[in-house]
Structure formats: structure tokens, C-alpha cells
Amino acid sequence: MVVLATKCYVEGDARERSLDSLDSLVRNDIGDLDVTWDIGVRDDDFVSVTVDGDDATAARNLLADEWGEITPHMEDGETYVGTLDQWDEDGFVLDVGFHEYIRIPADEIGLGTGSPTQIRDRFGLVQHVPLSFVYGDTCRLADETRDELYDWTRQEGSSGRVNVNSATRGEVRATVNRAGHAQDIVTVERLGLLEQSIVCPEGTDPPGLLASIGKYLPSELKCVLT
Numbered sequence: 001m002v003v004l005a006t007k008c009y010v011e012g013d014a015r016e017r018s019l020d021s022l023d024s025l026v027r028n029d030i031g032d033l034d035v036t037w038d039i040g041v042r043d044d045d046f047v048s049v050t051v052d053g054d055d056a057t058a059a060r061n062l063l064a065d066e067w068g069e070i071t072p073h074m075e076d077g078e079t080y081v082g083t084l085d086q087w088d089e090d091g092f093v094l095d096v097g098f099h100e101y102i103r104i105p106a107d108e109i110g111l112g113t114g115s116p117t118q119i120r121d122r123f124g125l126v127q128h129v130p131l132s133f134v135y136g137d138t139c140r141l142a143d144e145t146r147d148e149l150y151d152w153t154r155q156e157g158s159s160g161r162v163n164v165n166s167a168t169r170g171e172v173r174a175t176v177n178r179a180g181h182a183q184d185i186v187t188v189e190r191l192g193l194l195e196q197s198i199v200c201p202e203g204t205d206p207p208g209l210l211a212s213i214g215k216y217l218p219s220e221l222k223c224v225l226t
Contacts, residue, residue, distance in 0.1 A: 001048055001049065001050045001051070001060075002048070002049050002051065002060040002063050002064055002069055003042070003046050003047070003048045003069060003070040003071070003097060004046065004047045004048070004049060004063060004064075004067040004068065004069065004070070004193075005046070005067055005068030005069060005070050005080075005081035005082070005083065005097075005130050005192075006046070006047055006067055006068070006083070006130055006192040006193040006194075006195075007045040007046055007047065007083055007095075007128050007192070007193070007194065008022070008041045008045060008047050008193060008194065009045045009128060009166070009194065010166055010194065014166075015041075017168065017171070018168055018193060018194060019039055019041070021168045021169070021170060021193070022039055022047065022193055023039055026039065026049060026063065029059075029062050029063055029066055030051070030055075030059040030062055030063065033053070033055035033058060033059050033062075034053045034054040034055045035051050035052060035053035035054075035055050035056050035059045036051070036052050036053055037049050037050060037051045037052070037059070038050045042097075044095070044097055044098065044099055046070050046097050047193065049063055051063075067130075067192075068080075068081030068130055068132070069081070070096065070097035070098070071097075072097070072098050072100075074096070074135040075135065076135060076136045076137070077134065077135070077136060078134070078135055079132055079133070079134050079135075079142045079144075080096065080132070080133060080135055081130050081131065081132050081133075082094030082095055082096040082097075082101075082102060082130070082131060082133060083095045083128045083129065083130050083131070083192070084120075084125055084126075084127055084128060084129050084131055085101060085127070085128075087116045087117055087120050088116065088117070089106070089115055089116065089117070090103070090105065090106055090116070091103050091104050091105040091106045091108070091109065091116050092104040092109060092116055092120075092131075092141075094131060094133060102133065102135070102139050103139065104133060104139050104140060104141055105138060105139075108138060108139065108140035108141065109140075109141055110140065110141055110146050111123060111141070111146060111149060111150070120222075121222065122153075122224075123149045123152065123153070123224060124152070124161060124162075124163040124197075124222040124223055124224035125149075125163070125222065126163050126164065126165040126195055126219075126220045126221070126222055127165055127220055128165050128192065128194065128195055129163070129165065129191050129192060129195045130191065130192045130195070131145050132144055132145040133145070152197075152224045152226075153224060153225070153226055154226055155199070155226055157186075157201065157202055158186065158199055158200060158201060158202065158226055159200045159201065159202050159203065159204050159205065159206060159225070159226060160200050160206040160223060160224050160225040160226050161197050161198060161199055161200060161206060161223070161224040162197075162198040162200065162206050162209050162210045162213070162221055162222070162223055162224075163191070163195070163196070163197050163198070163221065163222050163223075163224065164195070164196045164197075164198065164217060164219045164220070164221050165194055165195045165196075165219050165220050166194055166217070166218060166219040166220070167194060167196060167217055167219050168193065168194060168196075169188050169190045169196050171217075172188050172196045172198065172217070173188050175213050175216045175217055176188070176198065176209075176213060178216060179212045179213045179216060180212075181209055181212060181213065184200060184201070184204040184209055185198050185199060185200055185201070185204070185209075186199040186200065186201050187199050197224075206223040206224070206225060207223050210222075210223055
């Protein structure tokens with residue numbers, strides 16, 4: 001079994017749609033291997049995939065590489081993935097599974113000036129978004145995460161992004177189309193199972209797009225401006 005570093009925290013029909021979507025994504029990742037799999041949601045909302053078959057080890061490694069893996073054993077200096085759970089003036093708190101949490105102190109976030117709350121707003125970090133960190137006595141955001149977030153604010157040919165949680169990539173794309181804004185986006189990037197990033201081309205106003213689609217999505221939405 002591999003526990004993916006992404007959560008399924010919606011309920012009812014939305015959960016069924018989310019898990020159906022994940023099953024399709026898992027099939028894309030490992031469907032060519034000699035394996036069968038079963039997807040479940042743990043009591044901490046992290047998604048588990050039980051894999052059986054001759055290629056099970058390779059399949060688990062592929063899924064861990066694609067999604068990040070939640071593990072109960074972390075070693076100093078190694079990079080892991082958690083999901084953004086809370087934030088306050090002292091830093092970010094990441095959920096790392098198994099009902100454990102780690103804190104990224106404010107001075108270890110490494111994303112420029114401002115309080116953790118201001119940084120979260122500036123980089124459009126919605127709750128539950130997966131973030132990589134380096135584990136140790138004092139944890140810090142991983143360099144690859146910092147680089148990716150900085151790239152969001154200076155992406156050539158883009159006016160910014162609208163980040164969304166509580167919806168699959170397909171649901172976000174359908175909502176953008178329903179709101180009549182298909183021409184106002186470049187793509188929808190998947191950040192996690194239920195966390196997406198809508199990339200806006202030059203000439204599109206991300207706050208305006210947020211206001212237009214927000215009424216259709218029971219989500220947290222945040223803008224990133226370039």
C-alpha cells in the first residue's frame with residue numbers, strides 16, 4: 001500500500017466523483033503494469049492505494065513519485081510532502097498524515113517579506129494544497145516548492161492564476177466553461193486531487209475570473225498576480 005500526499009475531504013456525491021477521477025489518474029499512471037489496485041480514504045482523509053501484482057513495487061514507486069508519499073518515518077535532511085492545514089503569525093502547519101503535523105516557522109518559509117498569512121495570500125495557497133518540505137529539528141519549505149511558487153508570480157505570457165480547492169480538475173474546467181470563460185484560461189494545472197491552479201493568459205483579470213466562477217464552486221479560491 002502507498003499513502004498518497006493528497007486528501008479527499010469532500011463528502012457524498014462529490015467524494016464519489018473525486019475517487020472516480022483519482023481511479024482514472026491512477027490508471028493513467030500504472031495501468032500498463034501487471035497490477036490491480038484498490039483506492040481508499042483513511043480516517044485522516046489521505047488517500048491510500050493498495051496495489052497487488054507482479055509489478056506492485058514499481059507501481060507503488062510510480063505513484064509515490066507522481067503524488068508524493070505520506071510516511072510515518074521521516075529522516076533529518078530528507079524531503080517529504082505535507083498538505084497545508086493551518087497558518088498563523090508563527091508559520092505554516094502541514095498535515096503529514098498519521099494524525100501528525102509539522103510546523104514551518106515563519107523564517108523558514110523562504111518566500112520573501114510579510115507574515116505567513118500575507119505570504120499565503122500573495123502566493124494563492126489554498127488550504128490542503130500539497131507542499132514539499134525538508135524535515136529536521138526545524139523544518140523548512142523545500143527549494144523546489146519555493147521555486148515553483150516564485151515561478152507562479154513571474155510566469156511569462158500569463159497575468160496570474162486562480163487557485164481552487166475542494167474540486168477536481170475536471171470540475172474546475174467544467175465550471176470555467178459554464179461561466180463563459182473558456183477563452184480566458186490557458187490551462188488548469190493539477191496541484192493535488194482536489195486542489196487546482198487555473199492559469200490565466202495576458203489580458204485576463206484573475207480577480208475578475210475568481211468573482212465570476214466563485215458562485216459556482218463551494219471552494220476556497222485565491223489569486224496569484226504576475
